[in-house]
Amino acid sequence: MDTSDLLKQLNPAQQKAVLHGEGPVLVLAGAGSGKTRVITYRIARLLLEKLARPSEILAVTFTNKAAAEMKSRVDQLLGDELPGLWISTFHSACARLLRIEGAPDGIGRHFQIYDTNDQQALIKQVIESLSLNVKIFQPRKMLAIFSQAKNQLQTPDTYKPRFNDWLGDEEQKLFREYQQRLADCGAVDFDDLLLLTVRLLNEKPGLAELYQQRFRYLLVDEYQDTNRAQYEMVRLLAGPRGNVCAVGDEDQSIYRWRGAEVRNILDFERDFPGTQLVKLEQNYRSTGTILRAAGGVIDNNTQRKGKKLWTAAGDGDPIRLIRADSDLEEARMVTGVIREERRTFELDQMAILYRMNFQSRVLEDALRADGIPHKIVAGLSFYERKEIKDLVAYLRVVANPRDDLDLKRIINVPPRGVGKKTVERLEKHAAAGGLTLRQALAEAVEGKAGKARLPAALAELDELLREQSELLEGGAGPADLLEQIVNGTGFAEYIRGFDIAGADRLENVEELLAKAREFEETSSEEEGLSQFLDLVSLVSDSDALDADTPQVRLMTLHTSKGLEFPLVFIVGLEEGVFPIDRGDQDPEELEEERRLFYVGLTRAMKKLNLSWAGRRRIYGQTRYTYEQSRFLTEIPEGCLIDPTPRPRPGHSLPRTTDLSWAPDRRARKMTARRTVGGRTAGGRTAGKNAVDEARQFLANLDIKVEQPAGSPGEAALEPQPGDLVQHPKFGRGRVLQKEGQGEDAKVRVHFNSVGARTLVLRYARLEVLEG
């Protein structure tokens, strides 16, 4: 194997990228253009031509999956495992570096890595400890804010809250306290890994230089998804030589909401002067029609460098547009097509993509009803499952007794009669003596924490943890420890009675044990429990698509990135669903939605089906579609089979929706007063439930009720969802949603002039034009 063997398998653009020598190179790799091939071949070439030793190459990706794939393909090319070659995720590269060099801020080499769940638990504690209201300072939102800040390399000190008032002050305090508590626990979160690495390299120029020497060649995958911290890290590691090979596709940047900055890839040539630009535009995945559709759509974006995908393959089939009255019907039509296509495609060659997770439900129901094997991709990954998290928490308590959070997690798992009161007592004792919770527990068991009796099982827990520490000292590995935990706590019995999925959960525990064993066998001498725990926190995708039976894949559009399927469905192509309606119309956000659609379109190899529904149940309420997705109208002429006439953009669709399921207005009023299911309609909520139940009941019966065409006695017709209404200022609009009754009823209306507005019925002089 030499370089010419490699080059034979590459097109001219790919060769250019692979053969590029010193200095920065930006590879704009369109969907399905052989991006991974370019990266792996480039690594192989650098090694084959002895331009670099394995230890002089650092390739970073975003996911473990991508890293693993890259590694195995490089190994395959060179027919050997390559010691010293770093192909890893940004985060594990950072973790590794920090463990070697020691993290700044006195965090040092020993830290544990908090995942999202740990972060949530911690932030909740912090909010509570500052006596703040969780309704105002929502844990998830706060974490998102801090994460954004950290991704932009902000610390609590440099962080500027969005509002310069009491709220902002508290927010900043919260941020500071959160970081402080992390430090107290000897923990870092995902964002800290990046942030601390950048800080370390910035604060120690000598060190940065050292690593610039060490990693002569840098390769960055999915460059369009880098955030500010990752960008800085790349710059710091590249150094003045700027030996960076950045590979990405600005049109597939779909993680803005998580801090990714498209600008990084758009400005690459400015940031790294002398950049060689390579565009990979030949697509090896999709048909001509699919590429033409995708190209037509993405051409509407402004934030791009511009690429035009082409294929040597033929046009293939046109794209099918499916219009349905309801989400239910949409799902049925999809399964209908699947039944047809089963003759041509295997089930695992098909994927259904949607914007939001809840959309999977109705699809799943329809597939189940038709007996079509299917699987939702994503969901809880292995290490996020409760039983696994619990066991891992035990290990973490043993590995890091400083961390109170993990001990709190397991202190009553399996149940030992420990409640809030007992935990509070322990915490008080810990605070009084400056102890960790673990120490407080030990003292309490010895009777040093007051007279009140402790739950008896706590002594057993203390004993177990002592034994664990001894085992660890004696050189026991994670598998040994786990076995003892499972045996010592009766964990198996506990989870077996957990729920209906008890048996599955038990299997998961066995799998964890197997993984721990495997780790013990494959790891080196000095790698121990904390390396195993790193692995556990940084690796989430263990639910590899194990397909013993072919199954249709269901997933969000985000999850579909990087995958490909011969037959693809994209459902829910309605304004408000995709693109999602967030009230504001931020053009950048819209461009990101469009990129997401582009990602979806380019997943398809042979056939593509797009669908939308006139009405849809969202959060238990029926919402009416006022327009098909604008993205559909961006698909060039001739790509789509469109059985029904297409409305002009910006105009609402002539109503095809069937409203006959809805009980008429009088029926609604009557049922609202009636009691349903033997329950008395007492208070406000009971009344509301009664209405809902009645509605549900009637909907289930599929009662067809004629609309009373302006029946006398109902002078002021109340607008209902789906109605066309006239507003004195905003003009015509379609009612989307209605909430509340009588005096304070509100409606959400989509006006052609100003978009969606929420109006109080009493004041908005709405005239119902068409019900």
Add this chain to the structure above:
DNA sequence: AGATTACGATTTTTT
């Protein structure tokens, strides 16, 4: 301590 109820929020999720 554990069960029950009431209330609110709910895009997307690589690490």
Add this chain to the structure above:
DNA sequence: ATCGTAATCT
């Protein structure tokens, strides 16, 4: 609809 949390009960 559904999940998680807080308040309220047994």
